Amino acid sequence: MTTDTQTDTGVSKSAVQRLVNRDWQLTTILADGLFIETDWNTGDKRRIRKSRCSCGKPVLIEYSTTGFRKDGKRIFYPERDYEGYHVFRCVQCRQPVDQTVPHAEFDYYG
């Protein structure tokens, strides 16, 4: 597939970038449940914390994202690790994750 073909289909550049195949590998453990992952395809790094909803559903928290949340946290599920995918309510218990997932609470600065 060429770039021209993608342009002809009307897919925007940003959409194409989101389709980049990510291959996140754990590269550094910072603390228990807190680690750095590196994308083998691009060299990008991200800081991830493992957490869990009060109902038991495993949740991951990514820090320093440029998403919806001003504190930069992205809450998502390990099985749905898509860029731009945010969880606001748990799929299992339907509660707001900022209240049921440790470390997912909103942090405000200043």
Ligand SMILES: [Zn+2]
């Ligand atoms: Zn839950």
